Amino acid sequence: MELLYAASVGILVSCGVFLILRSRTFPVVLGLTMLSYAVNLFLFSSGRLSLNSAVVLGHSSEYADPLPQAFVLTAIVIGFAMTAFVVILAIRGRADLGNDHVNGQVPENKVKR
Amino acid sequence: MIQHLTSLPVLLPMLAGILLLMPPCGKNQSLRRFVSVTLSVVTFLISIVLLLKVQADGTQVYAIGDWSAPFGIVLVADPLSTLLTSLTALLGIVCVLYASAGDDAKGSFFHPLVHFLIFGVNGAFLTGDAFNLFVFFEVLLIASYALLMHGGDKKNTRAALQYVIMNLVGSAVFLIALGVLYGVLGTLNMADMAQKVGLLQGDDVYLAKIGGLLLLVVFALKGALLPLHLWLPNTYATAIPIVAALFAIMTKVGVYSMMRVYTLIFGDDAGELAHMAQDWLWWLALATIVMGAVGVLASQDLRKLIANLVIVSVGTLVALVTVQTVEASSAAIYYLVHSTLVTAALFILADLIGRQRGKVADRITVGTPVSQPKLLGTCFIIAAVAVIGMPPLSGFIGKVWLLKSTVNYEYSFIFWPLYLLASLAVLFAVSKAGSTVFWHHQTKFEGKVTDNRSPERIQQERVQPAELAALLILIVSAPLMSIFAGPLSEYAIDAATQLHDFNNNINIILSGDQ
Numbered sequence: 001m002e003l004l005y006a007a008s009v010g011i012l013v014s015c016g017v018f019l020i021l022r023s024r025t026f027p028v029v030l031g032l033t034m035l036s037y038a039v040n041l042f043l044f045s046s047g048r049l050s051l052n053s054a055v056v057l058g059h060s061s062e063y064a065d066p067l068p069q070a071f072v073l074t075a076i077v078i079g080f081a082m083t084a085f086v087v088i089l090a091i092r093g094r095a096d097l098g099n100d101h102v103n104g105q106v107p108e109n110k111v112k113r
Numbered sequence: 114m115i116q117h118l119t120s121l122p123v124l125l126p127m128l129a130g131i132l133l134l135m136p137p138c139g140k141n142q143s144l145r146r147f148v149s150v151t152l153s154v155v156t157f158l159i160s161i162v163l164l165l166k167v168q169a170d171g172t173q174v175y176a177i178g179d180w181s182a183p184f185g186i187v188l189v190a191d192p193l194s195t196l197l198t199s200l201t202a203l204l205g206i207v208c209v210l211y212a213s214a215g216d217d218a219k220g221s222f223f224h225p226l227v228h229f230l231i232f233g234v235n236g237a238f239l240t241g242d243a244f245n246l247f248v249f250f251e252v253l254l255i256a257s258y259a260l261l262m263h264g265g266d267k268k269n270t271r272a273a274l275q276y277v278i279m280n281l282v283g284s285a286v287f288l289i290a291l292g293v294l295y296g297v298l299g300t301l302n303m304a305d306m307a308q309k310v311g312l313l314q315g316d317d318v319y320l321a322k323i324g325g326l327l328l329l330v331v332f333a334l335k336g337a338l339l340p341l342h343l344w345l346p347n348t349y350a351t352a353i354p355i356v357a358a359l360f361a362i363m364t365k366v367g368v369y370s371m372m373r374v375y376t377l378i379f380g381d382d383a384g385e386l387a388h389m390a391q392d393w394l395w396w397l398a399l400a401t402i403v404m405g406a407v408g409v410l411a412s413q414d415l416r417k418l419i420a421n422l423v424i425v426s427v428g429t430l431v432a433l434v435t436v437q438t439v440e441a442s443s444a445a446i447y448y449l450v451h452s453t454l455v456t457a458a459l460f461i462l463a464d465l466i467g468r469q470r471g472k473v474a475d476r477i478t479v480g481t482p483v484s485q486p487k488l489l490g491t492c493f494i495i496a497a498v499a500v501i502g503m504p505p506l507s508g509f510i511g512k513v514w515l516l517k518s519t520v521n522y523e524y525s526f527i528f529w530p531l532y533l534l535a536s537l538a539v540l541f542a543v544s545k546a547g548s549t550v551f552w553h554h555q556t557k558f559e560g561k562v563t564d565n566r567s568p569e570r571i572q573q574e575r576v577q578p579a580e581l582a583a584l585l586i587l588i589v590s591a592p593l594m595s596i597f598a599g600p601l602s603e604y605a606i607d608a609a610t611q612l613h614d615f616n617n618n619i620n621i622i623l624s625g626d627q
Contacts, residue, residue: 020278020282025274028278032278032281032282032285035282035285036281036285038285039285039288039289039292042288042289042292043288043289043291043292043295045292045296046292046293046295046296047295047296048296067295068292068295071244071288071291071292071295074244074248075288078248078251078284079284081255082251082255082277082281082284085255085258085277086274086277086278086281089258089262089270089273089274089277090274092270093270093271093274096266096267096270096271097267097270097271102274102275102278103271104267104270104271104274
């Protein structure tokens with residue numbers, strides 16, 4: 001389970017980083033979203049992975065650390081708000097600048113083609 | 114009431130922001146301005162009351178919801194954090210007062226956003242919990258995103274988009290760092306972390322080091338340290354100047370977090386990890402000073418120039434934080450207050466000068482003269498003397514103090530010439546900018562100044578009373594900080610001593626209510 005979990009976090013981060021480095025806003029926003037998924041999974045695992053253990057005391061013999069779950073919840077809420085904001089900003093950038101490049105201008109070699 | 118005093122500098126701006134969104138204030142502009150200014154003054158007074166209480170009774174710890182220290186979130190009001198919340202609140206007053214003269218009408222929700230920004234900044238200064246620090250960072254960031262877009266144009270959208278993306282990546286790195294540190298230490302209360310970091314063994318040491326250095330990346334991004342400073346000049350120069358003046362405190366939040374994390378958590382008592390960031394920070398800080406000075410020399414307009422001055426001041430502050438002695442930290446505290454106020458004053462001046470010069474705006478070229486040369490010129494020269502660090506104003510005291518405090522540091526032979534050369538560059542650039550803007554006028558015929566603006570327009574562009582008041586608060590602070598340098602430096606030394614007093618900090622915070 002640990003290997004699978006770590007691999008999925010790793011793949012999400014690498015996809016996210018790759019997409020963030022693109023020059024158009026849409027892939028960048030997708031990359032940010034992927035990165036925040038990876039971060040949420042990673043935070044969740046910081047309380048150690050365990051099976052069949054409740055976060056409430058007294059409901060099972062073993063219990064999981066509830067604090068990382070609270071962190072994840074906070075991070076999800078904040079990440080959601082931030083993603084909504086960046087999407088709106090990207091749309092406004094598309095309208096204001098006339099293109100969807102992060103730099104605000106289309107690279108020259110692309111115009112020629 | 115009095116036991117909740119510590120939480121008020123955080124709660125009050127939040128309530129003010131909400132109140133300003135409500136119907137009576139949301140509809141009526143003059144009422145909104147009045148309420149906004151009043152509430153920012155109240156926030157300032159509360160911060161001062163808290164500061165005096167901390168001075169009288171020592172550090173105040175407030176457990177939110179009465180959940181005591183390592184389990185719940187605590188707010189810690191010590192001399193350093195209360196000084197900075199008071200500074201933030203003062204800057205808030207200046208900002209809403211200045212914007213009330215007309216800048217707030219360029220977009221919606223200016224006043225609530227300023228209060229939300231103060232809420233975030235004050236929270237970041239007061240919190241004693243690393244995850245809570247992240248939350249307050251996000252609060253101040255989302256307010257700053259919206260303020261950056263206030264009254265903006267095309268260039269502004271581009272700068273804002275880049276700023277938002279940079280900071281979202283920064284937030285992701287912040288969370289990963291917190292996850293690593295929590296996984297290793299099992300706590301995110303800063304005092305508790307500091308205690309546990311020294312007890313780590315084996316591989317955990319390296320994991321904690323990774324976490325700590327990832328935090329460094331985040332704080333370097335917020336504070337605009339060298340490789341991550343590229344967002345700052347564009348962002349600050351495209352925001353409307355009064356917002357940029359308020360943002361002067363935001364880079365300081367990054368520096369303050371560095372101060373806390375690398376003095377308290379990874380300080381003298383961190384065992385193998387003691388002073389782990391020092392080597393990185395020192396050289397990056399020096400490089401930041403150089404880059405900032407080059408940027409100052411290369412700037413084409415006043416706002417870019419001031420934005421680059423912010424970078425120089427961040428480099429200086431981080432260098433002082435890295436030295437990690439009481440003297441250096443106290444010099445850093447004095448310099449931090451000074452540079453925040455002076456930078457804000459310069460941004461406001463750039464706005465006024467740009468408005469009165471017509472088409473040339475604040476570009477450093479020959480152009481139409483300003484219509485109130487005496488007022489603006491006097492204010493500019495005071496602010497310029499302070500920011501360059503010439504006697505007798507606050508910049509000089511800060512400069513002498515910071516040079517003196519680094520004299521025994523092993524690399525001071527590099528820092529001294531580098532910092533003095535950077536000051537020389539700043540002196541050159543600022544005096545060139547000032548003389549070009551105020552003395553070099555466009556002439557049609559030999560010796561005759563052209564001014565084809567209508568009298569009504571000139572009247573419109575004159576400095577409004579509210580703007581003048583805001584400007585004077587900041588300008589007067591420079592001479593006041595040198596007249597009252599004695600008590601202020603004593604306060605700074607006291608704050609720095611408490612910052613470095615490891616055992617005392619931990620005892621106070623972890624034992625709950627004093």
